[in-house]
Amino acid sequence: DSGVTQTPKHLITATGQRVTLRCSPRSGDLSVYWYQQSLDQGLQFLIQYYNGEERAKGNILERFSAQQFPDLHSELNLSSLELGDSALYFCASSVGAGFYEQYFGPGTRLTVT
Amino acid sequence: QQQVKQSPQSLIVQKGGISIINCAYENTAFDYFPWYQQFPGKGPALLIAIRPDVSEKKEGRFTISFNKSAKQFSLHIMDSQPGDSATYFCAAIEYGGSQGNLIFGKGTKLSVKP
Numbered sequence: 001d002s003g004v005t006q007t008p009k010h011l012i013t014a015t016g017q018r019v020t021l022r023c024s025p026r027s028g029d030l031s032v033y034w035y036q037q038s039l040d041q042g043l044q045f046l047i048q049y050y051n052g053e054e055r056a057k058g059n060i061l062e063r064f065s066a067q068q069f070p071d072l073h074s075e076l077n078l079s080s081l082e083l084g085d086s087a088l089y090f091c092a093s094s095v096g097a098g099f100y101e102q103y104f105g106p107g108t109r110l111t112v113t
Numbered sequence: 114q115q116q117v118k119q120s121p122q123s124l125i126v127q128k129g130g131i132s133i134i135n136c137a138y139e140n141t142a143f144d145y146f147p148w149y150q151q152f153p154g155k156g157p158a159l160l161i162a163i164r165p166d167v168s169e170k171k172e173g174r175f176t177i178s179f180n181k182s183a184k185q186f187s188l189h190i191m192d193s194q195p196g197d198s199a200t201y202f203c204a205a206i207e208y209g210g211s212q213g214n215l216i217f218g219k220g221t222k223l224s225v226k227p
Contacts, residue, residue: 043217099213104156
């Protein structure tokens with residue numbers, strides 16, 4: 001168990017809808033990262049927050065957004081969902097801002113029908 | 114463009130054998146190379162990592178070999194066990210200005226036969 005928690009575990013929704021994925025980092029970790037894992041694209045970095053501020057952006061679509069709250073938990077918002085957004089979404093956390101030693105949560109499996 | 118190329122896609126090894134997974138990269142700005150292990154239904158777990166100023170790092174049965182001039186690095190699993198059956202990802206950290214990125218290879222599915 002990495003100490004990173006994610007909810008929900010599974011999510012099934014329809015095209016055009018909006019969903020929110022939640023992540024709680026390990027105790028003491030200030031950075032939260034979001035990743036998407038799909039069969040065709042593999043594991044891709046989406047976005048990083050460090051101590052409440054956006055720190056780095058990867059291949060995140062404009063329809064997706066994230067935030068990190070004062071208690072350091074983070075939410076990833078996915079809107080105007082398309083079939084191609086079906087994937088596993090992982091949250092990871094680390095102590096510092098430098099991408100090193102990231103600990104991944106169990107993921108949220110999103111299915112868009 | 115695939116920035117970290119991983120091979121093979123799948124690997125079958127007998128129990129007690131050595132598993133070898135290779136990765137290659139082009140970007141000389143990469144400065145940290147972790148390996149992650151992922152079991153079905155779980156998130157990736159950090160296994161071992163190396164910096165480019167070191168040629169080898171060993172932790173238990175797992176060893177990373179790093180060849181900076183060839184821009185290649187590999188994971189060796191000694192005395193492979195059925196419990197090692199998982200998907201392994203190599204990765205590299207890239208920094209551009211203050212922006213970072215963790216770039217993953219496509220993964221290698223390892224099956225260790227008893």
